[in-house]
Ligand SMILES: Cc1ncc(C[n+]2csc(CCOP(=O)(O)OP(=O)(O)O)c2C)c(N)n1
């Protein structure tokens with residue numbers, strides 16, 4: 224255990240970033256507030272004091288242009304990491320990411336590449352409302368030329384970040400506000416978590432639960448509740464959303480014959496559609512279902528917000544119905560400390 | 570020119586100040602479970618501008634919108650109920666502080682994506698001209714908003730079409746904790762606007778009356794068909810960017826900067842222009858109204874979850 228330590232998700236991102244900056248001079252960080260006292264949940268805190276202002280800097284509110292600036296720097300051989308306080312702001316970067324970053328390698332027939340990491344936090348909780356809570360991983364999964372990762376554990380957060388920095392393609396690195404306090408064991412050294420490889424977090428035989436980013440934790444909690452009534456749920460964390468580890472999901476599906484995909488996003492044309500389409504095409508005799516955001520913008524008031532998102536109880540209930548048709552069972556209330564204890568003010 | 574109404578200015582100013590102080594007092598109870606961006610320190614702009622407006626003028630504000638809304642004499646009960654996330658809120662709890670919305674006083678739904686409502690405000694002004702309607706569009710925004718490219722694209726279109734819109738830049742010098750000088754080489758918002766054909770002036774008197782005068786003059790010009798205008802209003806935010814707290818511990822600005830602004834509180838200046846009796850009458854009335862609004866919000870109920878998917882489409 225000497226080379227492992229227990230840290231949280233935010234600290235793991237910091238460590239991956241710090242170590243790779245130390246390792247490679249061409250890595251730099253920029254984004255709104257990255258060099259302020261809070262340093263984006265601690266993930267970029269004081270990096271400018273260690274590596275100089277050139278390598279961790281604030282910027283004007285110019286998301287669109289600054290995406291292009293990152294792409295330009297990447298074309299010139301640097302490895303920028305562009306940090307966004309909310310994923311919602313990526314909508315301002317869309318033209319540069321989709322029309323430029325994703326296509327320059329292809330259009331130059333491999334002459335150029337864009338080693339560019341775009342980190343963005345999904346802002347759920349404390350009444351973030353319609354414009355500060357959205358998750359757009361599915362938008363980017365749609366676009367060839369961009370990779371998408373959404374680690375949920377500190378181990379994967381560090382390893383995915385290092386892999387993303389070293390990758391020669393644009394990578395959207397999806398974080399979630401309710402994951403920053405997640406703790407876990409993380410190796411001290413530099414290591415990469417491979418793109419396109421998912422993980423079985425809990426092994427099971429009766430049903431497969433697949434989450435994305437924060438909803439992986441809903442699946443884990445649901446699996447624990449299901450275990451108490453004798454249902455053995457297998458929980459899959461895809462980690463990498465594009466490319467995605469279809470083999471792992473298919474293998475699990477063929478074993479359990481039932482798959483419930485729980486997205487951290489809307490259903491239509493999303494992550495869940497994609498997985499279910501793949502399983503429908505490549506496996507047979509499966510029971511398939513999915514859950515995600517309700518089909519509305521995210522409401523601000525807490526009672527509606529709670530109803531808008533999938534929750535572990537809801538996942539367990541649906542899984543139980545899929546397993547044995549039993550509609551009246553309800554698990555005990557499952558506490559989510561990270562949500563209950565979060566008091567904003569933002 | 571309509572004379573500056575000191576009593577009304579004091580009334581609105583005190584209403585905004587006390588409402589936000591109440592938010593601070595109550596925030597720890599967690600009854601307001603959403604972000605609040607307070608205007609304390611910046612009220613003079615909203616009050617001065619609002620006093621210069623006509624009823625049919627249209628206000629586009631932003632996430633820091635309590636002052637704009639209350640100065641426009643919006644519904645206090647509904648604003649409070651919205652903060653509480655209750656069904657009697659202006660948006661039945663779906664919006665919260667960041668997206669205040671009340672068309673009964675021509676107050677457009679506010680956005681929390683910086684600058685995103687600027688082109689909409691310009692579009693609204695385009696429609697006003699198109700329809701030959703009288704109301705002028707008032708577009709409040711911060712100094713950070715001008716960092717975005719779309720801001721200048723919007724100004725370009727506004728001047729190109731000579732649109733009836735008044736941009737009110739509340740320059741509190743900071744975007745969160747980042748000073749203007751770290752975001753642009755020169756302190757030149759008004760100059761740039763002028764270069765875009767939007768006649769701009771800098772108002773650094775810091776008093777409600779200065780902002781009133783500047784807004785009044787600009788609105789007059791706009792009414793006479795002299796196109797879009799901008800007033801850059803210098804001000805200071807007293808509290809943290811977001812939330813009820815102070816931000817001195819973050820040390821992004823000097824204590825002096827803040828203390829000087831607090832010493833210069835225009836609420837006290839307005840108060841000194843009224844008799845003790847007048848002040849007391851207004852204060853009692855406003856305090857009562859706020860207490861009533863809080864009671865009203867406490868009593869109101871939370872929406873039913875069946876409402877989540879309502880009002881998505883028209
Ligand atoms: C497009 C966009 N980028 C970043 C943010 C995060 N953010 C919210 S408010 C703010 C600062 C805005 O400053 P300014 O326009 O001066 O308004 P102030 O808050 O000072 O009133 C930032 C960066 C956002 N909401 N939208």
Ligand SMILES: [Mg+2]
Pocket residue numbers: 711712713739740741742743744745
């Ligand atoms: Mg500002």
